[in-house]
Amino acid sequence: MDLTTIIPQLWTSLAWPLIRLICFISIGLLVANFIESLNWTSKIAALAKPLLRFGNLSDTAGASFSMALFSGVTANTMLSEAYAQGKMGRRELILANLFNSLPTYFLHLPTVFFITAPLIKGAAIIYVGLTFGAAILRTFLIIILSRFFLPPRKETTATVPETPCEQTEKGVWRGALKKSWKRFKKRIRKIILFTVPIYILVFFMQRAGIFTILEELMATYLSFLPWLSPQSMGIITLHIAAEFTAGLAAAGALLQEGTMSYREVILALLVGNVLSSPVRAIRHQFPYYAGIFQPKMAIELILFSQIFRIGSLILMGSIYFFVTL
Numbered sequence: 001m002d003l004t005t006i007i008p009q010l011w012t013s014l015a016w017p018l019i020r021l022i023c024f025i026s027i028g029l030l031v032a033n034f035i036e037s038l039n040w041t042s043k044i045a046a047l048a049k050p051l052l053r054f055g056n057l058s059d060t061a062g063a064s065f066s067m068a069l070f071s072g073v074t075a076n077t078m079l080s081e082a083y084a085q086g087k088m089g090r091r092e093l094i095l096a097n098l099f100n101s102l103p104t105y106f107l108h109l110p111t112v113f114f115i116t117a118p119l120i121k122g123a124a125i126i127y128v129g130l131t132f133g134a135a136i137l138r139t140f141l142i143i144i145l146s147r148f149f150l151p152p153r154k155e156t157t158a159t160v161p162e163t164p165c166e167q168t169e170k171g172v173w174r175g176a177l178k179k180s181w182k183r184f185k186k187r188i189r190k191i192i193l194f195t196v197p198i199y200i201l202v203f204f205m206q207r208a209g210i211f212t213i214l215e216e217l218m219a220t221y222l223s224f225l226p227w228l229s230p231q232s233m234g235i236i237t238l239h240i241a242a243e244f245t246a247g248l249a250a251a252g253a254l255l256q257e258g259t260m261s262y263r264e265v266i267l268a269l270l271v272g273n274v275l276s277s278p279v280r281a282i283r284h285q286f287p288y289y290a291g292i293f294q295p296k297m298a299i300e301l302i303l304f305s306q307i308f309r310i311g312s313l314i315l316m317g318s319i320y321f322f323v324t325l
Helices: 003-037 041-055 059-067 072-084 090-099 101-120 122-149 169-207 210-220 230-241 244-257 262-292 295-323
Strands: none
Touching: 003 072, 003 169, 003 262, 041 059, 041 090, 041 122, 059 072, 059 090, 059 101, 072 090, 072 101, 072 262, 090 101, 090 122, 090 295, 101 122, 101 244, 101 262, 101 295, 122 262, 122 295, 169 262, 230 244, 230 262, 244 262, 262 295
């Protein structure tokens, strides 16, 4: 292949997405450090105070939960920074990361709904409702686990450190920015060290067809689900081997023709969602998780996240299956 075609392809498919990823992580890191430097974590955490109190979670976990409504990168960076500074243990880090699944779901909810609604119409409300129910279920289960696995927290009265009269608000912000920048420079080196090689590795694995082989294997061996119709197999295969919208497009066409019912489409989409999750987590989540956290910790967090996500989807799908028999 000619270099004149290879170089533009590498820029479009590898270099530019990697630069964007590093930029988003950098912004998240700066915001997280700035919030901590201004001692705003307890104020932001107020949104999730009742859940925090019941689950024995820290203000940092609550602030991360609130930030996850706007930026998953910033939320995870806050957890990573607290863990690196010894303010949060490994157990709380895992539980706090899982706790963020609900706001992360809300972050993507408008996109998911406005893609599904035009394609599968009324079935979109049921499908999105089931996935929302799974997110709620995960959150309450995580809070209960946190209640048992984390030590009770002493109630403390948050106080804002007094500043000299001559210290202006402008000076406080300048000091916070200076402190944030100092921490940022130290942390970003490690992030780049891990993120760049892992992202490049995943990119070439994708180009070599490794993920395609894994997806095709998963899509082929569906005989253990005898209750699925032949048309459902097509939706699931597209959901796994292509993208979510491909499965939706197929489902919409089959609904339009009257070949499949709402129930069959919803169950097929849920199965496709469950089966496609692990491969997509490795392909999309791992490169940026490995930059924010250490690679070993990133693998643990993704593993626990997938277990809870898949488990909750299977449970909600099973309830829907038996209720609509």
